[in-house]
Amino acid sequence: xxxxxxxxxxxxxxxxxxxxxxxxxxxxxxxxxxxxxxxxxxxxxxxxxxxxxxxxxxxxxxxxxxxxxxxxxxxxxxxxxxxxxxxxxxxxxxxxxxxxxxxxxxxxxxxxxxxxxxxxxxxxxxxxxxxxxxxxxxxxxxxxxxxxxxxxxxxxxxxxxxxxxxxxxxxxxxxxxxxxxxxxxxxxxxxxxxxxxxxxxxxxxxxxxxxxxxxxxxxxxxxxxxxxxxxxxxxxxxxxxxxxxxxxxxxxxxxxxxxxxxxxxxxxxxxxxxxxxxxxxxxxxxxxxxxxxxxxxxxxxxxxxxxxxxxxxxxxxxxxxxxxxxxxxxxxxxxxxx
Amino acid sequence: xxxxxxxxxxxxxxxxxxxxxxxxxxxxxxxxxxxxxxxxxxxxxxxxxxxxxxxxxxxxxxxxxxxxxxxxxxxxxxxxxxxxxxxxxxxxxxx
Numbered sequence: 001x002x003x004x005x006x007x008x009x010x011x012x013x014x015x016x017x018x019x020x021x022x023x024x025x026x027x028x029x030x031x032x033x034x035x036x037x038x039x040x041x042x043x044x045x046x047x048x049x050x051x052x053x054x055x056x057x058x059x060x061x062x063x064x065x066x067x068x069x070x071x072x073x074x075x076x077x078x079x080x081x082x083x084x085x086x087x088x089x090x091x092x093x094x095x096x097x098x099x100x101x102x103x104x105x106x107x108x109x110x111x112x113x114x115x116x117x118x119x120x121x122x123x124x125x126x127x128x129x130x131x132x133x134x135x136x137x138x139x140x141x142x143x144x145x146x147x148x149x150x151x152x153x154x155x156x157x158x159x160x161x162x163x164x165x166x167x168x169x170x171x172x173x174x175x176x177x178x179x180x181x182x183x184x185x186x187x188x189x190x191x192x193x194x195x196x197x198x199x200x201x202x203x204x205x206x207x208x209x210x211x212x213x214x215x216x217x218x219x220x221x222x223x224x225x226x227x228x229x230x231x232x233x234x235x236x237x238x239x240x241x242x243x244x245x246x247x248x249x250x251x252x253x254x255x256x257x258x259x260x261x262x263x264x265x266x267x268x269x270x271x272x273x274x275x276x277x278x279x280x281x282x283x284x285x286x287x288x289x290x291x292x293x294x295x296x297x298x299x300x301x302x303x304x305x306x307x308x309x310x311x312x313x314x315x316x317x318x319x320x321x322x323x324x325x326x327x328x329x330x331x332x333x334x335x336x337x338x
Numbered sequence: 339x340x341x342x343x344x345x346x347x348x349x350x351x352x353x354x355x356x357x358x359x360x361x362x363x364x365x366x367x368x369x370x371x372x373x374x375x376x377x378x379x380x381x382x383x384x385x386x387x388x389x390x391x392x393x394x395x396x397x398x399x400x401x402x403x404x405x406x407x408x409x410x411x412x413x414x415x416x417x418x419x420x421x422x423x424x425x426x427x428x429x430x431x432x433x
Contacts, residue, residue: 046400093383096379096383097383100379100380100383103365103380104363104380107363107364107365110346110364116366172363173363176363180384322368322369322372323343323344323368325368325369326368326369326372329369330369330370
């Protein structure tokens, strides 16, 4: 996302330079970095940054990018069976957006010196994760609506603060993503509303989808604050601006009145307004389910990954043909390695 | 076959006539024509542009990595280049 991709600067222990000189240089770079973060300035790709900051960003952006492209699968499942041409066109546009979001994010990760192929490799071999939510199946058409409303709604709650992330390319990618996500959420809400106001069977279908997607959507915000390994450091670096629990609460507060307007209920008997806190209280989340799905034991983990691998392999001939064509006509292939 | 061998292209989009092209992002593509087509699909799905430039990243020469370096310093001590530097008596108009 920047004109010039990552090049690490500084910290070059050139031969003959004493260790203390290197350490002093390192400390000076670190001071500049810390001051920029403290002043709410953005870090750009060619700035010096702590290796742990770089690694943390790569991990988070990669997981985010993988989630976007894996997330295409559960919804694409319904493209051929969308109930009308209008819904079909909308769903295709949405799934295409998810591919685009993946590409913005892979580009952002590349500015940190990690190639897209390397990241895809790690996804395909299970060494990097994607959001657990996509390991749940889309059983009915109403699931498409529930995903748009709840899953994209939770994603937006997570992503809006990321537009102010300290790393420039990630923040810029998120601005673009957030603009587009708003359509995703509204189309889902509208689809659910149509079902909710429809026949008894359609209403029941919408309610069933919401019942199944509610809790996994709350889990999307990640483990509770006292069990989140990355949150404290990510907040100190201003990669994250709010804790998992803060964002989860914000989402619940937004979703409850939206559910009421839909004429649907949320599957939580403990859900009620707490006057004192000024927030909705909600019941305990089943974290054993969360960890089980994360570890690969969700309903669709194997299916999602194997389909992704297959799509990549099936596309190999297209990539080869494009490269061969480019080489033949312009001799351009291979120039300008990232 | 990977896409790693595909060059990186920087994408610049003119959002409407009368405005200059602005950097929108980057992408990989085997050649310029594919880069343009991919850029259209990736950066102008909602009519964000009327014109696109794609430039091989390697063709860009950038100033030094540290954006605060002395390269830009000569401009810092010349406030007299700004109109607000000058004091004009109150009531004088159109100045």
